[in-house]
Amino acid sequence: MHNLQKFYIDGQWVEPQGEQVLDVLNPATDAVVSQIRLGNESDVERAVAAAVKAFPAFSQSSKEERIALLERVVECYNARLEDLAQATTEEMGAPIEFSRNLQVMAGLSHIKVALSLLKKTDFSEQIGTTTVVKEPVGVCAMITPWNWPLNQITCKVAPALAAGCTMVLKPSEVAPRTAHIFAEILHEAGVPAGVFNLVDGDGPTVGAALSAHPQIDMVSFTGSTQAGKQVSIAAAENLKKVSLELGGKSANIILDDADFAKVVRRSVKEMMANTGQSCNARSRMLVPESRLAETIEIAKAAAESVVTGDPSSTATAMGPVVSALQWQRVQALIQTGIDEGAELVAGGTGLPDGLESGCYVKPTVFAGVTPEMTIAREEIFGPVLSIMTYKDEEDAIAIANDSIYGLSGAVFSADLERAKAVAGRIRTGMIHLNGASTDARAPFGGYKQSGVGREWGHYGLEEFLETKAMFGAVPRD
Template identity: 65%
Template sequence: MKDYLKFYINGQWVDPATPKTLDVINPATEEPFARISMGSAADVDKAVAAAKAAFPKFSMTSKKERIELLQSIMAVYQKRYADIAAAITAEMGAPKNLSEKAQAAMGIAHLNTNLEILKKYEFEEDKGTTRIVREPIGVCGFITPWNWPVNQIACKVAPALAVGCTMVLKPSEVAPINGYIFAEILHEAGVPAGVFNLVNGDGPGVGAPLSSHPDVDMVSFTGSTRAGILVSKAAADTVKRVALELGGKSANIVLDDADFGKAITGSVFGMMSNSGQSCNAPTRMLVPAKRHDEAVAIAKAAAEQVKVGDPNAEGTVIGPVVSDVQFEKIQGLIQKGIEEGATLVTGGTGRPDGLNKGYYVRPTVFANVTNDMTIAREEIFGPVLSILPYKDEEEAVAIANDTVYGLSGYVQGEPEHARKVAARLRTGNVHLNLAGPDLNAPFGGYKQSGNGREWGEFGFEEFLEVKAVLGYNAA
């Protein structure tokens, strides 16, 4: 077992103010493989003070200097790429192939995207006699989740560095090792002391004092809606900017003119990827009532091809879910689906056959689900698909929008038809015909899925304040 007991504050690895440790559990074995320190308000105070002290100088660096810094970070990240991927597999159970080709890949992708935006971005423009200036917002507090850990770290840190902000990161204590390695990368790349700081810990111990800190100008949080509300309340007294990327219960409308085999099979694989632990996963599949049984048969066949197993083994499609807490929550919701009368098509409670240890969940499909059932309302965050029949397109749109969430939506069908349906969905993203992610497109949600946007130029601008200098060009 390896220890990661220091915090990164003001360019140095330092001991916590009060010693307290937490074991990091490998969800495939249920055994600890690392230890971290758990921080407190005193550690947050030190980290924020370092970020505040570093801001005046770093905020005035030139675009050229920040371009060179991002390039240096990318070079070191590439050297540590395998370490990042291996850490993610160990701490949150992502299959080796997914960790290498998607999880770790998203970190470098966000760095590169923000580098390219920075090269072209104009921070000043004139409107008549007034100059409009876009300036870094200041000290940022980042609270990131365990499900796409380095993705969420990089999509906050990269734009913040690019525009000249300083920051304090609290990664998830459930999957913190990739964040520790990320801090090592930034140190080796030459990020100036105090610009980036890392304090490990949980929400009450570190997240709350970071969100409420008077010297933090912005807090950016990714996680559950429940925790996002707590962040907003903690931040309210200091009227700081709050960016939230929260939960989802995304509808996937399969239109009658879709290629059912392709659309449903692809949707099942996409939804169950990462063990269903993606906030934008298409967990509610809406199908024409007259073709419900046809859709169910296709979904069943697809789900039964999803191989669950050791994340380091060849051929594994999904590994375990991240923790015993998540495992028990998912088991309870599957049981709730059965009790409320949904048709269990495949999967169900318990571990898959042959897996007696590890937080492995059976790929599960429910049919004949109605939108008032718990499994259609709550975010399960596991490989559990609900299939809901609809009688016509009006009802499909109504069901899709009948949720407190609004992070993502999916529409499968003839392209022009799908576009028209997409226009009616109240979600921050809509994927047409299994379209993949776009790093230049804004990512974020409507309603209780959050506010603000990440990724691309929209995410870049979240970290900027706008100043008007009147009379700048007066004669």
């Protein structure tokens, strides 16, 4: 068992003030794999004070110094790849190959992108006789989730370091070990004392204290829409900057000219990746009414072929959901789908065959889902796909947009121009055309109740910068 009962504050591992110990469980086995301490307001005060103290010097560090620092972070991260992968699988149940190839490498890509951007970013421009400069926003609070732990930590920390900000991270208490290893990486890389600080704790205590703290200049939060609203309310007291990456209920529109055998199968597999625990999961599949029977047949076979089981096995495609609490929530929503009259095509409630313990969910597919059903509206955050039908393109667009969320989506068509035309009318921050993957250099974020601001690439870097106009800085000719 890993003892993680210290916080990283002001360049060293320190004893917390909070006394409550929390067991971190492996969702595949229900075994205790780590223990952390839950911080309190005193721990937050200490961490914020360290970040405040470190800000004047780090904010004035040269671009070259920060480039050298991020280069060392990349080097030290590369040395811990397997440690990070094992921790991810152990804590949140991602299959080990998924952890190695996607979870951990996503984190590395964000650091490399921040480094590349820093090398080519000019933090000032001239407008007439005015010089406009980009400066670090200040002391940042970062509150991150368990579902893509390294992805969400690095896409905040790396651009913040590139910008010259100092920070306090509260990782998810459900999956904290990856964050502790990352703190060790930053320490090894020589991040100056106080620039990066880590405090474990829960949202209502540590998260709330960070969001409301008068010396925090910005909160960057990833999590549920409901929690994001609470962060916004707390942050409003002193009008600090807020960046929110929240929930989604993304639509996957398959147009009538797509290759259904290929696209439906692929879409089901992608929905089950990370056990459906991705905010941008395309959980609503929209197909023409005339192609429903064919879609059901393909989707059923695809779902039933997903190898669910021990995440430490390289043969496993889908591990457990993250916790017993999450398992219960997903089970309740599957039952709601059945109760509201959706057709259960594959999966359903209970543990998958052959698995008698752990937080495993059957890869589940519903058909006959109508827009007013709970499973068409609520984010389930589990391996549950809803197949819905549309009459024509206009109907498909209307159904896709009928959501409080606007994070992601997809359009499949044999005609790329047709796909682009439909995508242009979907009210979301991201759209995948014909199965294109995400790009760490491009912006990630949503419309409506899916968030505020953008992460990744230069859009993510911009979030950690303030803009200053220095009038008369350039002499007139």
